[in-house]
Amino acid sequence: MTLRSLGRALAALTAFLVLTLVLARPARAKGSSVDERLAKVLARHGFTGEIESTLESRLGRKLDKKLAKLGRDLFFDSLLGLNDDNSCSGCHAPTAGFADTQSIAIGIDSNGVVGPHRTGPRNQRRTPTIINTAFYPALMWNSRFFAVSGDPFDNSRGFSFTAPEGTSLSSLPHLLNAQAFIPPTEVAEMTGYEGPPSHDVVREEVTERVNDVKAYRKRFAKSFQAVKRGDDITYEMIAAAIAEFEMSLTFADAPIDRFARGRRHAMTLEQKRGALLFFGEAGCVRCHAVSGESNEMFSDFQQHAIGVPQIAPTDDPAHSNVVFDGPNADEDFGLEQVTGDPADRYKFRTSPLRNVALQPTFFHNGSFTSLEGAIRHHLDVYTSATEYTNKHLDRDLRGEMGPLAPVLAAVDPLLQEPIDLTEEEISWLCAFVGEALLDPRATPKRLEALIPEELPSGREVHRFE
Known part of the structure; x- marks a missing residue:
């Protein structure tokens, strides 16, 4: 190889390395930006990751x-x-x-x-x-x-x-x-x-x-x-x-807690992006709160009607120890049972989300049997409820469901408008809720x-x- 050709080769290699660094820099900056944004969001909500201590x-x-x-x-x-x-x-x-x-x-x-x-x-x-x-x-x-x-x-x-x-x-x-x-x-x-x-x-x-x-x-x-x-x-x-x-x-020592305490690698990039959606565009934190009396438990511990389809055992008395509400004994009036106020009908306490991935069923009546399905229901309550079928439940819960119209009429204003997320964003949200809120000791x-x-x-x- 001549001196001139060697020089050209070195110049080409240098250009390649410079280009590689230039292309790589935005990716690193992007990851760093996600970390910084999430840290600021958690601080704004008063989330410390130290509640267990x-x-x-x-x-x-x-x-x-x-x-x-x-x-x-x-x-x-x-x-x-x-x-x-x-x-x-x-x-x-x-x-x-x-x-x-x-x-x-x-x-x-x-x-x-x-x-x-x-x-x-x-x-x-x-x-x-x-x-x-x-x-x-x-x-x-x-x-x-x-x-x-x-x-x-x-x-x-x-x-x-x-x-x-x-x-x-x-x-x-x-x-x-x-x-x-x-x-x-x-x-x-x-x-x-x-x-x-x-x-x-x-x-x-x-x-x-x-x-x-x-x-x-x-x-x-x-x-x-x-x-x-x-x-x-x-x-x-x-x-x-x-x-x-x-x-x-x-x-209560999940990846989100370790991240909040400064361990930036405790969460994956997907989980971090899901967290930003949870606290931001998806609006989950409005009910699944972490601040104040919520004790970082991801619940406001308040009552909301969220359009969950009504599930009840078949009308055979042998299948139920409880008389359900409503004229056909196929409804659950929720908070109204306590207050006596019809305005509280179909309201239930916001479910805390820590370690929620351990559950086989979701919502007050277990009508959903996948975490992704439960999350998708929140994103578009009316479509989810009207397209819902109970055929995946146990045999004694597959009968005719309770009335849906009054349940949808009572839906909390926070969920009346669909939340538009891409499929990728939904996968990020599922990764955050299912993985980043799970304490590895609770296997x-x-x-x-x-x-x-x-x-x-x-x-x-x-x-x-």
């Missing part, structure tokens, strides 16, 4: 692992159900992110299976997750249990429940302690017989059952000095143990490890699929 400081103490383990055993034990066939875990399944395996919950009179093959009469709604509920200021689909202060750690203004409890549980230290008083008294969930006595009588029976088990008394004595001295276990102690277990199910395998092999009562643990 505040749990013990807000409790004013450390989590009690021994008490939480006792609460776990109570949570999985049908001893607490006077129908003798269901426990908290029968509906809050670790195999489904401590949410429901069903579109509409099956409580008492089930076949003892927890999973896709669970059978029995239906209740009225899907069971929501208990993961991260330590930070929820309002519980249940119609928010009928809530902290008046807007802070579940603050009982200074009381905890409000429907009758007969009212505000009588307000002396308890946390909203979850108060909520733990309720499930054993619910006919369709655990009690199992019509016309039950007062809730206090039911709790007394449950407490007596636990006191009669020597293994439980031994366990409670390790956490409560009164029991160690020979006093009886009280329902307040049972509730405290269950609440402690639920508080231990705090999994099904890890949650299934919490299922006890045996119970202090000697009763069988449900069969989890």
Whole structure:
């Protein structure tokens, strides 16, 4: 090679390298720009990614692992159900992110299976997750249990429940302690017989059952000095143990949290773009809020009507433990059941989105069985609802659906206009909600490890699929 040809070759190589750098620079700048934009958006909404680290400081103490383990055993034990066939875990399944395996919950009179093959009469709604509920200021689909202060750690203004409890549980230290008083008294969930006595009588029976088990008394004595001295276990102690277990199910360290704390590579580019849509053009954050009382849980904990098609079991009484609303008993009036105000009909609490990918079904009645389908419904409520079919649901939920017209007439103004996104943008949004909000510690395998092999009562643990 001559000196001249060598020079030409070097010049060509230099030009190629310069061109490569010029072409590569915009891509790097684009990625950097996305990071900067997302960081600014999160800061504007007050999202810190540090909510989990505040749990013990807000409790004013450390989590009690021994008490939480006792609460776990109570949570999985049908001893607490006077129908003798269901426990908290029968509906809050670790195999489904401590949410429901069903579109509409099956409580008492089930076949003892927890999973896709669970059978029995239906209740009225899907069971929501208990993961991260330590930070929820309002519980249940119609928010009928809530902290008046807007802070579940603050009982200074009381905890409000429907009758007969009212505000009588307000002396308890946390909203979850108060909520733990309720499930054993619910006919369709655990009690199992019509016309039950007062809730206090039911709790007394449950407490007596636990006191009669020597293994439980031994366990409670390790956490409560009164029991160690020979006093009886009280329902307040049972509730405290269950609440402690639920508080231990705090999994709020997802990629979005790590990004907010400065780890820019915690999220993929697709997830970041989806986040910008979520907080921006798609408008999701208007209801799935992170600021203030929302505690970074991706819910405003308010009630909205969002046009979800009405699903109910067939009209055979054997298929339902609950009488549905409406003239044909095929509707769920939602918040109206609590307030008595027809203006609240079809309104349900905004579902918190952390770890939502663990759920097999979505919305208050599980009418959608894919996260993408649920997201698409939000983007175009009227088209989604009118084209909806229930043929993908379990056989007993495939009958004629409840009326749709009044549901669509009540749709929240925030969702009345379609949100126009491209297919690529929808894929980004799904990546953000499904992946970037999922704490990697909350995998099904890890949650299934919490299922006890045996119970202090000697009763069988449900069969989890």
